[in-house]
Structures are given as structure tokens and as C-alpha cells.
Amino acid sequence: AMGRAMGLAGLLLGLVLVPAVLVSTSLRPGAPRGEAEPAPADWELVAGAVPEDSLWPLPQWLRTSPRQLRLAPGRFQLVHSAGSSAGSGCAPLQDAFRRYYEYMFGHSRRRRWGRRPLAARAELSELSELQVVIEAPETGCDSYPHLGSSEAYHLTVTEPVAILKAYEVWGALRGLETFSQLVHEDDYGSFLVNESEINDFPRFAHRGILLDTSRHYLPMKTILTNLDAMAFNKFNVLHWHIVDDQSFPYQSIYFPELSDKGAYSSNLIYSPADVRLVIEYARLRGIRVVPEFDTPGHTQSWGKGQKGLLTPCYNKGQPTGSFGPVNPIWNTTYDFMTKFFKEISSVFPDAYIHLGGDEVDFSCWKSNPEVTEFMKKQGFDTDYAKLESYYIQNILDIVSSYNKGQLVWQEVFDHKAQLKLDTVVEVWMANNYANELSSVTGAGFSAVLAAPWYLDYISYGQDWKKYYRVEPLNFLGSEEQKKLVIGGEACLWGEFVDATNLTPRLWPRASAVGERLWSSRNVTNLEDAYERLTSHRCRML
């Protein structure tokens, strides 16, 4: 299916075929795709060259003209516009200029530059530059993207220059991706772009990919490659589920024993330099890195390097030698967490930390006589969800004191921990997640939806359609509630994923989630998506 010829189908699906500049093709989202007029004789020139049939995710608003411009790789430039508040000192833009130039003209294509274009091509006008204008005085060049960052951009491609306007650099990065998707190479090695105008912005502010580096260690290269793929799909959050029961690859500065003893091996870790590299590589692509340090459950690996942290389990009044979740009743636990999260808050610049809180198994707590006594003293009776909430609230307070916002898995909300109103609840349980979204937003909390997008659950065939069909706001609730859904995440848990299969397993399946979270709500046509996704996959490869 990869080898399919593209484009002609697109011609027949709704473009107005008048060869004039910027004749509107009508707004694409929601516009019915009817039968086209018969193509005029000169149509061969642009067959296979309909740009919007390879855009992914589809922009909010676009129009394109059949009129094409040529790009000469040796002359074409990506430049800062004179009126821009960003200049050559702006690292994210400088890096993106180099990167997108390479995507458009680099690799195997370079060989072909020697060839003379066909005469027909030579008659086309040339696009000489893409000028980038950053409009905000605070460009973002030297800071990190955050939940409130602007990713909107406006792109016009007309002779002789294309202009990309964005409020902040983050929008410019999205626009550069789109521009690179518009540029295509014809069969003769000419680089072409159709005159176009695009006005674009994300539907949801939080568009995440969860990677799990505990079940299997992921080499740095795999993580960085995934950040590239995320940028191709306009994702903006790497949810780094960095540690879990199975291993603790995060090398802590204060507590190096955690990875010394809890990692699979001494070289399967993320050093402080590795973490900095991931964060900076992500920043240059407009991607936030939200680390998850999941407690009190999912912490077996923590216990190896931090004695006394986990709850000793008992059987018939005797310690079994096994350990359960983090011990919520000792002050030493909170002393450790205070210091640990101080480090995490400083190492990870993002305004949010994910604190986990999912799947806490109460059986070990129930077995432990000290815990039982503590429960009595606190008046928790036998409601261990209260103990869990007691623990979580302590952790939330600690992390709040470092001025960090918090994400938590849905159980923390379900078990009625008293959450600060700016806590973000991540909904992951597949069963009846619409109802959970109603509850979470009904209580006034922001929500991130992950439940329908557990991409580690593989199945035969084109399951991307299942992910694509999800409508995140399809739940009972007021307009105010709907606004509290700030986005979603595609999760690739690591039980059966490592460097050998991560990329082909995640992409392009996650692209379906990417478009759902970026594009307009009414972009739902599966056949259209299939055509564009096929083309997008080729480009990603």
C-alpha cells in the first residue's frame, strides 16, 4: 500500500480547478467533498501535486491554488523577517531552519540537483524565501513551552516569498512543519509548492505521548527519534513514565543508589546529562517534558536503593520479606520525598510533574500491623483509599511547595483525595471513560484523556481508525466542563516494547491521535484521513 500513487484521487475530491492565484477551495474542514469538474488539459502539470492531500494533521483553515512555485534548494532560504522579534540568537528557530531545510531538500534528493528541470517547470515562478515573523515581545526563544503557550500560526505562500507569522516561536515551529509538508518533489526532481494560505491552531493544548522507560529501558536514540516523530505530528508533551516497579533508570543526584540498585544495569540509566539532552531536544521542537514519578504503588524498584521506603508486608504477624507500596505512615517517607521532589522540580523545568497514584494494591498495607494501628489513630477505619489519599495529599503539598502543577491518574480523584483545583486528572480506565470525564470536569478539574489511546494494546489490521474515531468531548457536561478537557495522550506502555519495535509500533498509529487532538472536531472522514496518512507515513520514513 505504501507504493500507491497519490494525488490524482485528491484532484477528484473537491478542489476548484481554476488556475488562478488563491482561488478559494472552500474551507476544508466540514466542506463536502463532491465530484470535481473535468480537469482542463494542462492538469498533467500538477497531477500528483495536491499539497493538502498530504497534510497531517489537517490545519484548521486552508486554501490552496493550483498555481505552483518552484524552490531552488541552492537558493531557497528560511529567514527571520525584518519585523520579527526573534533573530539569529533564537535557538529553537535557528535549529528548526536547519532541520526543515534538511527535511525538504536533504538526504537522497541532493544527488538530483544537478539535473536540469524540464522546460515546463522552468516556466514556473520561484519561491525564494520563507520569512518568519514572531510577533510577541516575549518570543519564547529562551524559555520552555508550557500549557498556555501559543501554537497558532498563519502561513501565506505566494510569489516571491512565503510568510509565516506566529505569536511565539512555538507556533512558528508548527508552521514550519506545515510548510515542509506543502513542499513536494515531482517525478523529475523539481521542488514545488502550491500557492496557499493556512490559518492554524491546535484544538487542544495538551497533546501527549507517554513513553515507559521502566518495563524496558529505551536508549536515548529511541527517545530522541520519537521526539522527532512527535514534532512531525504536532504533539507537544512527552509524558515520560520514567520509573516503575520493574526498574529505576533515572539517575538521581541526591539519591544515586536508586538507579545504582534499581536500574536493570549500571549502563541502562538516564544520567543528568541524558535528561538535560531529552529536555533540550524536546524544547527545540516545542515539546514539554512532563516526568512521571508514580507513587505510592508501582514502586518496587525504588525499594532496592532506598531502604525503609516501602511498606513491609506481613503474613500471620510475621514480615514476609516482601514489600508493598510506599510506606505512608513514617515521617522518613516524607523526608525522602521532600528531598527527592525538590530535585525533580529543579531538574525538570516543566510547570507540571505527574505524580501517578494509579493501581495501589492495599493488601500489603492491610497486612502490616503498624499501618493498621495508624489507620485506627487517624480514624480511617478500614478504608484504605483514605490512607492512599492521606499519602497523596502529603505528596501534593510537597510538590506544590516547589511551585509545580500536578497531574495524577484518575484513581487519585476517584478516591476523593482533596486536590487543588489546578490539578490535572488523567483518565485512563477504558471502561466508561466518558462518565469519568463528566465526573472529573463536573468537579471542576482539568482532564487529560488517555483511556481510548493505549497504543500498547495491539491488534490485527488498521486499528488507527479506532483511535481516530474517538471524540474526546463526547460526554455529558456543560460547555464549561468541555473546556476543562485540555487534551489527551497516546500511551505506549513498555511491557512488550523496546528499542527493537517502538518506532514502528507507535507510528503512524499515534498520528491518528495527533490529528484528533490538533484538527477541527469535524475532521473525521476516514477515507480522506487514510490518503493523507499514507502520504504522511511515507514522508516520516
Add this chain to the structure above:
Amino acid sequence: AMGRAMGLAGLLLGLVLVPAVLVSTSLRPGAPRGEAEPAPADWELVAGAVPEDSLWPLPQWLRTSPRQLRLAPGRFQLVHSAGSSAGSGCAPLQDAFRRYYEYMFGHSRRRRWGRRPLAARAELSELSELQVVIEAPETGCDSYPHLGSSEAYHLTVTEPVAILKAYEVWGALRGLETFSQLVHEDDYGSFLVNESEINDFPRFAHRGILLDTSRHYLPMKTILTNLDAMAFNKFNVLHWHIVDDQSFPYQSIYFPELSDKGAYSSNLIYSPADVRLVIEYARLRGIRVVPEFDTPGHTQSWGKGQKGLLTPCYNKGQPTGSFGPVNPIWNTTYDFMTKFFKEISSVFPDAYIHLGGDEVDFSCWKSNPEVTEFMKKQGFDTDYAKLESYYIQNILDIVSSYNKGQLVWQEVFDHKAQLKLDTVVEVWMANNYANELSSVTGAGFSAVLAAPWYLDYISYGQDWKKYYRVEPLNFLGSEEQKKLVIGGEACLWGEFVDATNLTPRLWPRASAVGERLWSSRNVTNLEDAYERLTSHRCRML
């Protein structure tokens, strides 16, 4: 799970711990694995070094001793024994010596050779050579492996030399793989092997992997890498499903238009040189290449480069412009097939060609008035299975005239084509395949089982266990019938497979099939298999 420490678990699972030379550990297959004696104090030396816990597929008979020998990469040699009928002119062995030396000592390990071994290691005796003896006067060095080839070998590893005896080179290749699996590196970079004796042979003669290069083109590199993986798992047949409806990448010498017009593109083809390389690369690993040219269905791509070959479909008495299966009523069809299969018979040296014959859709034949008339004339009434059989029997006769044996998919048998008794029927339909095995072998035909091993059907979790649990002879039939099951195949159809995901999708899942087809029937312990497979996967990586 990849990072798991291996070995100690193995120590606790049934080895006799007396440190003497070749003290029997009892035959492994079927031997109950009880609790072991407490380890003597010197056990640290061999912890993590129990060779049989990483062997895959498990040999038919083995015993190992805790006594270890060292190998010095700078001195150790793989050599022809003085008494061998093969010598330095034997390409498969020479190539395998180089290859297995590299597997054992090569890659990242080379760096470590500078290190001095620990004193404890220095006390171990050295294994200086592996001597290979080929016993048959016809070694196989200059021929191709075939269904009747001997793959048996006998391996003894004792100070000062290891001896590998095999009747033909094909057995020696299997023994070299096993020897390389016995050699392991300890934590200090020393190469060690336990004194051992292994007597081994395959349970089934036909152990295949089906690759589909039509739904997606597979680059040469992917095919060759798969041949390496097949050798690691003692597979011996590449079933090359080379063309199908979607594309015709085989570049024919007589009919170059078939790929000129039927391939996805002019560079997504297998040239005669490519095909020769696949065949020779496979031969050097003891692997047969059985090409499949599936007709009369699955042939849409043939029609592009060979006008008049396919049946024109009709609607209301008019040709629709679409085509169905190969046209079985015209002499030109058989003229073409005679010439085509003459080429195929000469290009592919294997004694068998797979002729397909599956999933023939009768609707186009039914629509065609010429076909209807032909049916009447032949007295087929409206039984299109008879027309199918008429076609297939013509093809079988053509191919027989070139002295080639034939494999066919089960429908050819089901639809009662008159088959020569040496035809091999491949059973692929998942529904009630045991019954089909009874019928096929009951009629006196050989069978290859593929039905339970369609590895393109993916699902979440450890589905290798499902493939591993299959017992091919679990059907009603006499001993004679059971003997007619000559083997099986793991099939990776290409609808959702290409170079980006083939290797991690096929391996190590196909390894489960590899052990089922090679090892003794009673090798069925899943926990034991899990441990060995984990280790084997690491080694393959």
C-alpha cells in the same frame, strides 16, 4: 524483561551439581525438572553459565558438565578435521566458520580482549579447536539442501578439542549454531564453554518461514537478515510468496513486462542477480528457497504486464474492464505458463515449486460467456471447482515436465484436483485444521502445516505461547499418516508488514515455531522455554 539476569534460575531447575566431567544430567527432554541440591561453595564460578538454559531450539539429546573450558579468541579455531570429506574448498563450511567465529567473539566483545582474565578463570583448561568432520562422500558443499538432506549432528566438547560430526554439511551448519549457543561470555569478558555432548536431529524435515514480497516490497537487506534469523532458529525453508494481486516484483527474464508494469515501481523489483543472491545466501545457511507463483487467483498484478492472461469479467453481457483469475480456457494461457514455469524451474534450484491455488473467486468466471460455454463443453455443469482443478492439473503437468515437485494450498486438494502422489499439500485454514491433516494424509499426500502459525495476526501479549503449544501430529490418523506430515511453516503475510517492522514482528515469535518443528515432541514446558527464549532473543539481538 530483556535486562533480566539469567542463569541462576537455571541452576535451580534440575542440573546435577557434581563437578565432574560429563556426569550425566539425564536426558533433558521429558526429564522432570526437580529441586536441585544445595549448591556447593564453588558454584559462584559457574553461576550464570549454564549452557543448556540458552539453547534454542533444544537439542534432541544433550548432557553437560559443570566443568568449564576457556576459549581464547586469538587462538581458537574452527577447522576441518583430518578425516573429513570436506575441506577448505567447501563454501558453506568456510563461510560458516567465519560467521560463527564472528558471532561468538566478534562485535563489541573485541574491545575486551586486552583485559587479563581473573586468576580463577586462568585455572581453567583451554578449548583450542572445534574440528568438523563430514562423513558422507557426498558432502553437499557444492549442492543445495533438499527435503531429504541430513541435518543430524553429534557434538562433543571436551578438553582439548571439540568435535562436530555430521553426515552432510547441512548437519554441520546446525551443529555450529548449537556450538555457538554453548559458548558464553562471563562478566569479566572470558569466553567459556561447558564440557558437553549433544546428539541432535530435526523432528520435521520441512521447517519454513513464509515471506510475502507482494503486499509490501521487502528490501534485499530485510530478506537476508531474515535468513540469518532463520539459521539461528534452525529453519530450513524460505517459502518466498514473491508475487500476488498487489504487485509483481519478480523480474522475469522471458517476460520482463510482468515486473515493468506489475511492480510497485521500477526499482521495487528482484532482479535475476537479487534472486541468485537470496538463493546462495540461503544455501550457505542450509536453507532451501521455495518460490511461490500463486495461480489462478491472486494474479491481478500479472495482468498488467501480460495482456490476455486474466479472465475478462462481464456484467449484463458486457465486459466490465475488470479481470478475474487466470483465464483457464485459452491455449495462450498454457503457452505462457509453459514458458514462464520453464524459467522459474531453471532460476530456482529447489526441487519444489509452490503453485498456490488458494482462494479462487469464481464470480468472474461465472460472468464470462466464453467460460460458460467451455464449462458446458467440458461437462463441468456449474461446478467451477472442476474448472479450477482443470486449470491446476494443466499447471501441475507443466511443472512436472520440468522435474519439479509441487506444493499447493489446501483448496487444490479440497476441490479434488487429481494430484500426483508426491504433491505436498499446505494446510492453512485455521478452522479445523486437524481434520484437514487427517484427510490430506489419509489420501496419501504429504502435508505442511501453516494454519496455526499465521504470525501476521498479531495480538497483545505473549502470543508465542499459543504458537508453541501447537502439536502438529495431534490429529486422527495412523502412524503412516503422521509420517506424511513433513513439517510446518510460520507465515508472515505482508498486508501490514514491511521493512520497518518485519524483523521485530517475526522474531522471536517465529522461534516458537522453530522449536516445535525441530525439538522432541515432549519439549513443551513453557517456563523452561521462556527462560531459554529470553536468552536466545538477547543473543539474536
